Amino acid sequence: MFQSKRIEKSEQISGPQGPYAREVVLNDTTLRDGEQAPGVAFTVAEKVEIARALSKAGVTELEAGTPAMGAEEIGAIRSIVEAGLPLTPIAWCRMRREDVDAAIASGVTMVNLSVPVSDTQIEIKLRGDRSRVLEQTKSVVAYARGKGLDVAVGGEDSSRAHPDFLIEVMAAARGAGARRFRVADTLSVLDPFSAFDLVAKLRAETDMELEIHCHDDLGLATANTLAGIKAGATHASVTVIGLGERAGNAPLEEVAMAAMQLYKYRTGVVLTELQNVAALVSAAARRPIPLNKSIVGDHVFTHESGIHVDGLLKDQRSYEAFDPRILGRAHRIVIGKHSGSAAVTAALDGLSLPASSEELSQIVAFVRVHALNHKEPVSGEQLTSIWRNVREQSASRGL
Numbered sequence: 001m002f003q004s005k006r007i008e009k010s011e012q013i014s015g016p017q018g019p020y021a022r023e024v025v026l027n028d029t030t031l032r033d034g035e036q037a038p039g040v041a042f043t044v045a046e047k048v049e050i051a052r053a054l055s056k057a058g059v060t061e062l063e064a065g066t067p068a069m070g071a072e073e074i075g076a077i078r079s080i081v082e083a084g085l086p087l088t089p090i091a092w093c094r095m096r097r098e099d100v101d102a103a104i105a106s107g108v109t110m111v112n113l114s115v116p117v118s119d120t121q122i123e124i125k126l127r128g129d130r131s132r133v134l135e136q137t138k139s140v141v142a143y144a145r146g147k148g149l150d151v152a153v154g155g156e157d158s159s160r161a162h163p164d165f166l167i168e169v170m171a172a173a174r175g176a177g178a179r180r181f182r183v184a185d186t187l188s189v190l191d192p193f194s195a196f197d198l199v200a201k202l203r204a205e206t207d208m209e210l211e212i213h214c215h216d217d218l219g220l221a222t223a224n225t226l227a228g229i230k231a232g233a234t235h236a237s238v239t240v241i242g243l244g245e246r247a248g249n250a251p252l253e254e255v256a257m258a259a260m261q262l263y264k265y266r267t268g269v270v271l272t273e274l275q276n277v278a279a280l281v282s283a284a285a286r287r288p289i290p291l292n293k294s295i296v297g298d299h300v301f302t303h304e305s306g307i308h309v310d311g312l313l314k315d316q317r318s319y320e321a322f323d324p325r326i327l328g329r330a331h332r333i334v335i336g337k338h339s340g341s342a343a344v345t346a347a348l349d350g351l352s353l354p355a356s357s358e359e360l361s362q363i364v365a366f367v368r369v370h371a372l373n374h375k376e377p378v379s380g381e382q383l384t385s386i387w388r389n390v391r392e393q394s395a396s397r398g399l
């Protein structure tokens with residue numbers, strides 16, 4: 001891998017900075033929805049370490065777990081509470097009093113009380129009807145409030161629910177003392193347009209905090225989350241590297257970066273910490289980060305294509321929408337099958353290896369063959385060896 005010299009010119013390129021358009025709170029649910037990913041299980045120590053890393057990354061709310069799971073989970077949530085981090089740990093509960101009691105045992109001050117709101121889930125899961133959902137919501141929210149807890153109501157399967165019923169649930173929740181309603185696209189049936197319309201409709205009906213919670217089954221979780229925020233959601237659920245149920249959730253790193261880069265929304269996230277927290281969660285979850293994973297993938301600021309590298313060497317703005325240093329990262333240029341002469345010249349310069357234009361063309365051709373044979377970037381050593389062979393051939397021809 002070669003570090004370009006001219007890439008250092010990036011002083012001219014500034015990241016998106018204030019003034020911010022508005023605040024958005026990211027509620028990180030890596031420790032709850034993230035842990036629901038198949039096979040993922042965090043130890044207490046891992047949960048606390050992840051909570052610490054999230055706090056260091058500027059996250060101010062996290063879902064710490066599901067107390068109804070029992071003593072061990074309650075203990076893990078309690079450990080996070082007792083870590084005394086400058087964030088609000090939230091416990092995820094079903095709309096049941098016993099779940100609220102379990103949350104209280106974990107020491108949290110805020111709960112997310114979840115209730116299915118689509119007719120499909122109400123009928124299949126709860127074997128109930130809308131009126132029972134409204135009654136249960138009023139009763140359990142009031143119970144939690146009576147115990148001194150802050151309450152968010154999670155509308156499970158909101159995106160398949162009748163919007164008029166969502167408005168009734170929000171009113172019932174607010175009337176009983178809830179401060180937030182979570183609009184969950186549980187099964188990924190929204191696109192950015194319908195996500196915007198749904199949140200805008202709810203926004204017009206309530207002064208409650210609204211949290212958008214999107215899953216990634218169609219690869220739209222980040223887009224849908226941003227659309228929900230644009231439509232007036234004050235909060236957004238995210239998970240580190242998108243870990244979560246099935247295809248996962250909207251990734252913290254994508255939502256935080258895009259919210260700032262595209263809309264100048266202030267999330268408070270410390271962008272330079274995203275890679276650390278991603279590495280930590282990846283290791284604890286045993287889920288490797290794909291090389292091309294946006295924002296935190298190892299290769300997302302690495303360039304090989306000749307035309308791109310030529311442009312970048314002339315001026316980074318040609319092929320850069322934002323400076324990787326915003327994320328504490330740097331560009332890399334690699335030499336490979338798609339390298340052109342500008343890239344190879346820069347790499348040879350970096351190795352103090354002179355080459356005539358004829359030698360350069362030969363080196364570019366050999367680089368292609370090497371890359372094809374080995375299916376990996378050409379290292380400095382390998383480039384030096386190619387250069388040496390070309391030079392020897394030139395010398396033998398008396399050039």
Ligand SMILES: CC(=O)SCCNC(=O)CCNC(=O)[C@H](O)C(C)(C)COP(=O)(O)OP(=O)(O)OC[C@H]1O[C@@H](n2cnc3c(N)ncnc32)[C@H](O)[C@@H]1OP(=O)(O)O
Pocket residue numbers: 033036066068069070093094095096114115116125126156186245
């Ligand atoms: C979309 C989501 O992410 S929802 C969150 C999913 N998270 C989890 O499931 C966390 C891990 N879950 C568990 O450990 C267990 O399922 C527990 C501890 C929560 C419950 O375990 P169990 O008591 O054995 O129940 P089980 O899992 O078999 O069934 C769930 C029960 O909760 C009920 N339920 C489901 N959602 C809700 C809700 N939001 N409010 C009230 N009751 C609910 C179901 O109707 C079912 O009740 P039933 O047994 O009377 O039919």
Ligand SMILES: O=C(O)CCC(=O)C(=O)O
Pocket residue numbers: 033112113114115153154155156157182184185186187213215
């Ligand atoms: O009801 C909620 O809190 C949301 C639960 C959830 O994770 C989902 O619906 O995807």
